[in-house]
Amino acid sequence: MVETFSAEYVHEPIACTKCGGLKLYRHGTKKTTYADAPLRGFAAKLEATVRRYRCRDCGETFLQPLGGVLDERRMTVRCAEFIARQALKHTFVHVAREVGIDEKTVRAVAAERMGELEAKHSPRLPRVLGIDETKIAGELRLVLTDVEGRRLLDMLPARDKGTLAAWLWQFKDRNAVKVVTIDMWRPYQRLAAELLPNAVVVVDKFHIMRMAGEAMDRVRIRLAKVKQPEVRRHWVRSKVMLNKRPHNLTEKQRFNLEIWLDNEPEIAAAYRAKEAFYGLFDLPKDEAIRAFDGFAASVESSVKPEFKPLLTAMRNWRSEILAVFDHKYTNAFTESLNNLTKHIVKAGRGYSFEVLRARILANYGDPVKEPLFFEFLLKDDGNPCANCGLPCRAEDMHLVTLPPVTRGQRAKRALVCEVCESRFNTEKVIAHRKTSTRKTG
Known part of the structure; x- marks a missing residue:
């Protein structure tokens, strides 16, 4: 439904728009319709009665200049502002339907606003830099965050060493970065060492802990292959008990888990290894280091093949993993941001990376606000x-x-x-x- 309102512009011109002459007289009117911002949930149109004037000096006619409208787009300024803001949050089709205009017009207004935002985008290096990646439009994209400030700094088109290096090189204050949180991708670590000399690299503990959970799950899958179909289905439904920490289990889940582990020694071995690794991060630093270094020997031989990726990562990234005990930062915010961006990507399926990036930066580029009083x-x-x-x-x-x-x-x-x-x-x-x-x- 479209609500149409009649409107007149009360300010009259004082000079001819063609020659600048001052001798003007009215010469009829013209009806012009402008799209306006939605009102109370309905699309709104302004049917403006625009006066026509004739100049006695040059004989030319012209229409009354209007304030607050964009003649080339046939909409009010506030309508254009409404479109520009909403197009960064909703699909172009949705905004076009709400305003009651063509989708191409929404795209044009949105492109103009995105260009303005890109020109103003000037990120600053934080004290704690988070580096991660997410898949957008079928490719891995680099995500850079301010971990302490809980805000998105930038999103780059590719996850490679050259792209990250070019982004870091633009900053003169690289010495201000004290901590860099990453997953276990060696180019991130090397670039941090080269370009961020004062920064300590910390491997996200949740990433390495996830590897322990995946190792345990591989043991369950291997053993399930020789079981009857109904047993396999039951194990799939019950795997949540293996993934949960013991203190998060209900009394019934704890009882069922004990029976399962008593009857499946290899799953019990994998579960004990997973819990031992998780428990490392609950210990004081000195105890944690001793437990970390002795973990490989504690993994039973029957499940060691499934835990090999974790053991290799522990050996290759020892100092970066243990750095979490001195610098308690993780990529948890970056990971949660990646999950939030998936909603924007899903809603904007088919849009270019540039459009999706503009939307994501517009929605998550500002610091997280304090709780609202309402x-x-x-x-x-x-x-x-x-x-x-x-x-x-x-x-x-x-x-x-x-x-x-x-x-x-x-x-x-x-x-x-x-x-x-x-x-x-x-x-x-x-x-x-x-x-x-x-x-x-």
Whole structure:
């Protein structure tokens, strides 16, 4: 549904737009329709009555210049701003449908805004740099984060040494980086040593712990192959008991797990090895180092082949893994950010990497905000703007008092998006100017 509003621009021109002459007279009107930002969940159009003028000096006619509109796009400035912001969060088709315009127009406005954002994008090196990768548009992309500040710094088109080196070289203050968290990819470690001389490299402990869990799972899969189909299916359903830490198991799960381990010695050996490795990171540093160095000997020979990748990583990355006891940083934020970006990638399937990168930076490039004082109004199933109706991130919402729509209604407190909040404040100022009078005397 489209709501259409009649509008007139009250300011008249004082000079001819063709020759600059001052002798003007009205010469009819012209109806022009402009797209406006959605209002109360409906697409809005302004049907403007535009005055035509003729100049007595040059004889030319021209239309009344309008403020607050983009003639080349046939939309208001606030509509363009609405599109630019929403196109960084939602699909172009969705925004086009909400505004009631063609998708190509949305793409053009979005491209213009993305170009502006790219020109302004100027990341700074943090004290703790997180380096990771995620798959976007079928290829691995480099993700760089400020681990302490919990924000995305940049997303690069490729995960290779040259791309990362070029990104790091642009900074003159590379000595300011004190810690670099990585997964176990040697080019990251080498570049950090070359270009970040004051930084300690820390391997993400959750990455290495995941290897222990995967080793245990390989043992389960190997043993399941010789079991009956119903046993295999039961093991698949029950593997959550193996993956959980003992203190997270229910009484029933603990009982069932004990029976399973009593009947399957190799699974029991793999489970003990996994738990011993996990427990390393709960120990004081000196004890943890001794346990780390003795771990390989504690793994039983029957499950050692499955644990070989973990044991090799422990040998090759010993100092970087143990560095976590002095610098308790992980790539947990980076990993969670990767999971969040998957939603943007899924929603924008088919879009170019540049478009997806702009969206991800726009949504996650700012520091994580403090809890909102109006959290009690937020809903678990999403938070649509009370004015335009589009879904919005909780941290981007503003609490306002909406005026009554019809006689007899009461004003109400509601959450609106940034664009509508700006529009709401503008309308309040205009209303105040109309009702106020000048002082006399």
